[in-house]
Amino acid sequence: MRVPLSWLREYVDLPTTETGRDVQAKLIDVGLEVETVEQLGAGLTGPLVVGKVLTIEELTEFKKPIRFCTVDVGQANGTGEPQEIVCGARNFAVGDKVVVVLPGAVLPGDFKIAARKTYGKTSHGMICSGDELGMGDDGSGGIIVLPPEHEVGTDAIQLLELVDEVLDIAVTPDRGYALSMRGVARETATAYGLPLRDPALLDVPAPNSSGYPVKISDPRGCDRFTARTVTGLQPEARSPIWLKRRLQKAGMRPISLAVDITNYVMLELGQPLHAYDHSRIEGTIGVRRAEQGEKFTTLDGAKRVLDAEDLVITDDRGPIGLAGVMGGANTEIADHAEDAGTTDVIIEAAHFDAISIARTARRHKLPSEAAKRYERGVDPQAASAAAQRTVDLLVLLAGGTADAGVTEVIAPSAPRTISMPADHPDKVAGMDYGRETVVRRLQEVGCDVYGQDALTVTVPSWRPDLTEPNDLAEEVIRLEGYENLPSTLPKPPAGRGLTARQRLHRRIGRALAGSGFVEAPNYPFIGEQVFDQLGLEPGDPKRRVVKLVNPLSDEEPALRTTLLPGLLGALRRNEGRGSHDLALFETGLVFEPRDERGIAVRLPVDRRPTDEEIASLTEALPVQPRHAAVVLAGAREQAGWWGKGRPADWADTVQAARTLAAESGTELLVRQGQYGPWHPGRCAELAVVIDGAEQVIGYAGELHPRVVKALSLPARTCAMELDLDRLEDASTGVPQGPKISTFPVATQDVALVVDGDVPAADVEKVLREGAGELLESIRLFDVFTGEQIGAGKKSLAYALRFRAADRTLTVDEASAARDAAVALAAERTGAVLRGA
Numbered sequence: 001m002r003v004p005l006s007w008l009r010e011y012v013d014l015p016t017t018e019t020g021r022d023v024q025a026k027l028i029d030v031g032l033e034v035e036t037v038e039q040l041g042a043g044l045t046g047p048l049v050v051g052k053v054l055t056i057e058e059l060t061e062f063k064k065p066i067r068f069c070t071v072d073v074g075q076a077n078g079t080g081e082p083q084e085i086v087c088g089a090r091n092f093a094v095g096d097k098v099v100v101v102l103p104g105a106v107l108p109g110d111f112k113i114a115a116r117k118t119y120g121k122t123s124h125g126m127i128c129s130g131d132e133l134g135m136g137d138d139g140s141g142g143i144i145v146l147p148p149e150h151e152v153g154t155d156a157i158q159l160l161e162l163v164d165e166v167l168d169i170a171v172t173p174d175r176g177y178a179l180s181m182r183g184v185a186r187e188t189a190t191a192y193g194l195p196l197r198d199p200a201l202l203d204v205p206a207p208n209s210s211g212y213p214v215k216i217s218d219p220r221g222c223d224r225f226t227a228r229t230v231t232g233l234q235p236e237a238r239s240p241i242w243l244k245r246r247l248q249k250a251g252m253r254p255i256s257l258a259v260d261i262t263n264y265v266m267l268e269l270g271q272p273l274h275a276y277d278h279s280r281i282e283g284t285i286g287v288r289r290a291e292q293g294e295k296f297t298t299l300d301g302a303k304r305v306l307d308a309e310d311l312v313i314t315d316d317r318g319p320i321g322l323a324g325v326m327g328g329a330n331t332e333i334a335d336h337a338e339d340a341g342t343t344d345v346i347i348e349a350a351h352f353d354a355i356s357i358a359r360t361a362r363r364h365k366l367p368s369e370a371a372k373r374y375e376r377g378v379d380p381q382a383a384s385a386a387a388q389r390t391v392d393l394l395v396l397l398a399g400g401t402a403d404a405g406v407t408e409v410i411a412p413s414a415p416r417t418i419s420m421p422a423d424h425p426d427k428v429a430g431m432d433y434g435r436e437t438v439v440r441r442l443q444e445v446g447c448d449v450y451g452q453d454a455l456t457v458t459v460p461s462w463r464p465d466l467t468e469p470n471d472l473a474e475e476v477i478r479l480e481g482y483e484n485l486p487s488t489l490p491k492p493p494a495g496r497g498l499t500a501r502q503r504l505h506r507r508i509g510r511a512l513a514g515s516g517f518v519e520a521p522n523y524p525f526i527g528e529q530v531f532d533q534l535g536l537e538p539g540d541p542k543r544r545v546v547k548l549v550n551p552l553s554d555e556e557p558a559l560r561t562t563l564l565p566g567l568l569g570a571l572r573r574n575e576g577r578g579s580h581d582l583a584l585f586e587t588g589l590v591f592e593p594r595d596e597r598g599i600a601v602r603l604p605v606d607r608r609p610t611d612e613e614i615a616s617l618t619e620a621l622p623v624q625p626r627h628a629a630v631v632l633a634g635a636r637e638q639a640g641w642w643g644k645g646r647p648a649d650w651a652d653t654v655q656a657a658r659t660l661a662a663e664s665g666t667e668l669l670v671r672q673g674q675y676g677p678w679h680p681g682r683c684a685e686l687a688v689v690i691d692g693a694e695q696v697i698g699y700a701g702e703l704h705p706r707v708v709k710a711l712s713l714p715a716r717t718c719a720m721e722l723d724l725d726r727l728e729d730a731s732t733g734v735p736q737g738p739k740i741s742t743f744p745v746a747t748q749d750v751a752l753v754v755d756g757d758v759p760a761a762d763v764e765k766v767l768r769e770g771a772g773e774l775l776e777s778i779r780l781f782d783v784f785t786g787e788q789i790g791a792g793k794k795s796l797a798y799a800l801r802f803r804a805a806d807r808t809l810t811v812d813e814a815s816a817a818r819d820a821a822v823a824l825a826a827e828r829t830g831a832v833l834r835g836a
Contacts, residue, residue, distance in 0.1 A: 001179050002038075004249040005165040011185035011197045020165030026191040031478040032178060033170040040134060040249065041163035044108055048162075049076040050146060050154040051083065051100035051127070053092060059119055065090060066119050069127065073100050074153025077124075086123035091142035099128040099144045099156045108134040133162055136248045147238065161245045174465040176376025180270025183462065190444045190479065200269055200385040202392075211407030212346055217288040221311045222323065223411035224351040224380050225287060226387045229278065229403035230394045233258070235334070235341020237398040252369070258333045258345055261393045263369075270462070271349055271378055271386035272370035274313075274321060276331040278344035283316030285346070287323060294319065298326045298366070310360045311352060323350070324357035324374040325366050345394070349387040351380040354464070379462035384408060416459045420469035422452065425476040427606035431486055433476060441476045470605055504728060505587060507663045508628060515659055517585040517630055522566025524588065525556035530565045533710040534677040542676075546591045546622045559591035559622070563629035563721055564677065568711055571631050575714055581634035583648065585656075587724065592623040627698075629721035630656045633714040650682045653700035653720035657686050664727050665735035671761045675699045677707040677719070686722050688730035695730075698722025741803050745776065746814035750822060751797040751834035753789055758829050760796050767798060770824030774809065774817045776801045795834050 005020050014023070020037035027034050051071040059066040067090070070082040077083055083100060092098055102125045105113045111132075115124045127143050130136060135144075150159065157163060169178060177183035182199055189196035212227045237257050243264055244254040250267050254260050262273040276285075290296075290306035296319040297303050306312065306319070313321035313328075321327045334342045358375035361367055394400045422435040439449045446460030459466045466472060477485070498506070509519065531543050545558035560566065563586050571582050598620035603609045609617075632648035639645030654670055661668035666688055673685025676699075683701035687694050700720035708717055754763060760780055768778055782797035789795050800821070802814045825831040 001169045001171050001184065002249060002251045003167040003169060003181065003184050004246065005167065006161065007181060007246055007249070008167075008185055008188060011181065011199060012189045012192065012194055014188070014192065014194070020167055023188065024167055027167070027169070027184075027187060029481060029483075030187055030191045031482075032175070032184070032187055033172065034167050035170050036168045038166040038168060040166060041157070042108065043106060043110055044134070044157065044162055045106045046155065046157055047076050047102040047105055048128075048133075048156045049073050049100055049102070050150050050152055050156055050159065051098050052152050053094050053096050053098060054082050056094055059086075059121075062119055064088065068119075068121050071098065071100055071127065072152050073102065074151075076100075076153045077102055083124050084122065085125050085127055086118050086121050087127045087143070089127065089129065089142040092127070092145050097146040097148055097150055097152075099133070099146065099160070101126045101128055107132060130248075133160065135160065135162070135245070136253075146241070160241060161249075164249060166249050171376070173376055176373060176378065176464070177270060177462045179373050179376065180266075181268050182382075183270055186446075199389070200379075200382050202385050202388050204384045204388045205404075205406050207406045207408035208404070211405035213284040214407050214409050215284050215286045216409050216411070217286060218311065219411040221289065221353045221356050222287040222350055223353075223413065224383050225407070225409045226347075226349040226383045227285065227407035228347040228349075228387045228391050229344070229405060230347065230391055230398075230400040231278070231344045231403060233341075233343050233345065233394065233398040233400040235343060240397060243397070256333060257398050258342065258394065261390055261397065262347075265386050265389045265393070266369065266373070269379075269382050269386045269389065270373060271382045272324065272373055273386055273390055274327050274348045274370075275333055275390075276320065276327070276346045276348065277333050277342045278346050279342070280331045281315045281320065281346060285320075285348075286314040287350070288312060288314060290319065296322065297329045298322060299329055299332055300326065301329065304364055307360075307363055309356065310363070311356050313348070321348075322360065322364070322366070324352040325361050325364070325371045326368050345400075347387050347390050347394075349383040349390070351378060351383055354378075377462075377464035380413075381461040415461075416467070418457045418459060418466070418469060418472060420455050420457060420472055422455050424469050424606065425473040428470065428473040429477050429485055430488065431484075433480060437480065438476050441479045442472060444479065445475050447472075501728065504664055504731075505626070505724070508660055508724070509585075509587060511659050511663045512585045512628075512630065512656065515656065516636075517583045517656070520567060520570040520584040520586055521588065522563075522570060522586060523556075524560050524566075524591070525552065526558055526560045526565050527556045528558060533707065534562075534564065535704055535707050535710075536676045540676065541592075544593055546593045561590050561592060563588060563590065563627050564631070564719055567629055567631045568713060568717070568719070571633060571714075571717065572712055575633065580714070581636075581638070583630070583632045583636070583652075585628070585630040587626060587628045589624045590627050592625070594622060625726075626724045627721055628660055628724050629719065631717065631719045633717045647716065648718055649716070650679075650684070650701040650718050653718045654684050657684075657698065657700050657720050657722055660722065660724070660727060661688075662735065664731045665733055666727055666730045668727075669694065669761065669765075670700075671759045673699055673701075677703050679704045686720075688727060690726065690730045695726060697726045697730075739805070741805055743804060743806075743808045746802040746809045746811070748800045748802065748814055748818040749797065750800060750818060751782075751795050752822070752825060752831040753793050753795050753834050754829055754831045756785070756792050756794050758831075763796055763825055763829050763831060764798065766825045766828050767800070767821040770821035771800060771802070771817045772820065774802045774804060774813070775821070776803045789834075796831075797834075 024034040024037050051073045054070045054072055057068040059068055067087050069085050069087055071085055073083050101113050103113055103115050115122055129143050171178045186196055212229055214225050214227050216222050216225060239254055239257045239260040243260055247254050247263060252263050258275045262275050266272050290310040290312045292308040294306040296306055311323035312319040313323050320331045352374050354375050354377055357371055361371035391402045395402055422438055425438055426432050442449050442457055448458040450456045457472055536542055542561040545561055547558050551557040567584055567586050571584055574582055600620040601613055601616050603613060632652055635645050636648035636652050637645045658668055669687040670684050673683050674680045678699055679702045683699055685696055686698040687696045698721050702718045764778055779799045781799050784795040800818060802809055802817055
């Protein structure tokens with residue numbers, strides 16, 4: 001919201017010495033975000049005067065049209081003689097009043113004016129456009145042509161109000177009232193402790209039966225509709241300079257008198273209005289929901305297909321306006337430049353449902369000034385005053401006559417009241433304001449307050465954001481000054497630090513980073529089509545998602561049940577930007593819906609929530625386990641003088657899972673698996689033992705070629721994802737550092753022949769069990785298949801390391817341990833020593 005300081009002074013008697021910077025500081029103190037103060041006319045010096053064009057000579061010998069003009073500027077040039085000026089603009093004629101800048105003046109941007117020879121003539125000054133004076137677009141498309149009543153030689157700097165200060169306020173969604181001069185003036189008056197001249201305090205005639213007929217079919221969408229009629233407008237009437245300048249300073253372009261007046265009143269009172277050409281309306285004006293697929297052309301000339309949730313203004317023919325967003329082309333006010341301008345208008349001032357207007361504006365991509373106000377909350381009580389103000393200005397500036405008929409359709413509603421203990425703001429702020437201060441501050445924002453220890457507060461109609469005691473407490477706190485709140489650091493009990501879970505998560509992040517992975521956090525939103533791209537079965541539990549009521553994007557309305565879509569998207573983006581060797585990881589929450597939906601309790605802010613309240617809130621939320629995932633593509637080891645390097649493969653993702661298990665002190669079971677996006681022959685199932693039972697916690701391996709193609713990923717992309725919470729549940733505690741024995745190790749190699757379908761992990765598990773406590777480590781170093789082994793068989797070669805903590809093992813002890821391991825493997829897996 002752009003607020004000219006000169007306009008603001010009409011409603012608040014600010015001290016004459018107050019500058020825009022001073023007002024900015026005061027408004028920031030009461031909670032408004034004043035981003036900048038623009039100094040209009042900075043560096044502008046005259047002479048800048050009104051001139052009358054006496055003659056125009058067309059210079060045709062040049063490539064572009066040039067005119068040599070003589071202009072009467074009175075005594076402003078010191079001689080009274082006509083001023084000779086060369087000008088290229090063509091939107092003025094002999095006899096027009098224009099704005100002339102004379103030699104010696106300085107225009108915005110330090111543009112100094114002097115007599116100069118150009119196009120074979122000497123130009124003594126300039127005939128100015130709005131852009132050259134820093135006024136912005138005035139709709140003329142060229143030179144400023146003034147109304148004929150202004151005298152030659154008049155100071156144009158004062159006439160055009162070129163010197164001013166404009167406050168640019170970033171209005172937050174809960175402060176819709178600040179999108180008006182009335183709202184900002186109220187905050188200014190409160191900040192300075194001065195009275196407010198409320199522009200909405202007008203004498204408004206009572207509604208009667210002779211007003212234009214209006215029918216509301218959807219009272220929830222439109223609970224108030226005021227219609228007024230003005231006849232006999234002069235089509236040639238133009239907006240006065242003061243009206244145009246205020247619109248320009250506020251960031252709006254002047255269009256025509258009737259439209260400019262409705263925009264002016266909207267800026268003044270915050271109530272959007274619309275003017276219809278009376279001659280183009282047939283029958284009763286109505287408000288209803290659109291029919292699905294109904295078509296309508298808006299003022300911008302776009303043909304729109306309406307949704308059944310859109311609220312529309314209609315007459316007997318159909319839609320004539322998209323309620324609260326934009327009017328229709330079929331009832332547009334005809335401009336004065338047309339042969340038949342509009343002489344009779346119907347003024348609409350209505351109050352629409354904020355959510356409905358917000359959704360319609362977004363659906364049709366129409367972020368209009370009206371929609372911006374309606375979706376933040378408009379004062380319903382201001383509609384009749386805004387309509388009256390519009391009527392008064394049309395009568396004053398366009399020579400119209402106000403029709404005696406007044407239409408007001410109002411859905412019954414009661415004022416909103418809030419009950420609040422008088423000391424509630426004290427508890428929220430942590431300081432003592434006292435009842436008198438609380439009552440005074442609430443009254444300053446327009447509330448009616450009754451009661452002693454328990455207050456009953458009636459909220460003003462222009463503050464729809466005040467809905468509960470905490471909102472009222474915020475009003476008291478901001479007006480008393482946020483800077484006055486005490487700064488108190490929390491005092492945690494001694495010995496409290498990171499939890500064991502937090503320490504584990506940090507260790508895991510450091511371990512993956514140390515292994516060459518780069519963390520890539522992603523938004524937790526997904527679209528359900530990604531499950532088809534990942535190849536998940538129709539009944540897969542990951543397809544059950546929690547959907548958001550108000551998603552940031554309609555394409556991603558659900559919360560993720562897996563980390564892979566976000567990580568794979570990051571990998572795809574980096575690949576597209578030229579990074580081909582990628583290793584990314586993420587740890588984060590996934591969201592699983594509960595079978596029964598609960599309603600979350602609203603936690604207090606003046607005390608610590610009880611354990612029961614926190615538990616109730618947790619029960620109403622989705623289940624949110626923490627997962628860890630990695631994705632790899634390209635080279636895992638770079639080629640160079642040291643060697644050929646190697647590409648990333650499925651084994652790297654398995655090793656990443658083992659790294660996580662090692663950090664958590666958990667024994668990870670790895671075996672062949674098959675699930676969703678992974679290649680059936682290159683997928684490892686990851687499991688742990690919890691309470692004596694094995695539980696699958698994730699998968700690792702190479703992605704299926706169909707998934708790679710569907711997601712446009714690099715060939716042979718690999719991924720791993722597991723449930724960190726269940727990995728932690730299986731943990732035996734903080735991993736213990738290894739004990740280094742001073743005694744030598746005894747190494748024994750063994751090659752076992754097993755059936756081809758026997759997992760190597762099962763063989764390793766049995767060997768570990770059979771070898772007993774002397775086994776320090778076991779490593780699979782070779783897998784061999786071929787004719788020497790036999791069809792359907794494979795050879796698994798393991799290196800076994802034996803060591804005792806208190807002695808040097810003999811060859812017999814090491815061999816006995818190895819033989820025991822082989823015997824148990826033979827018994828349980830059918831393994832046979834190779835070569836036996």
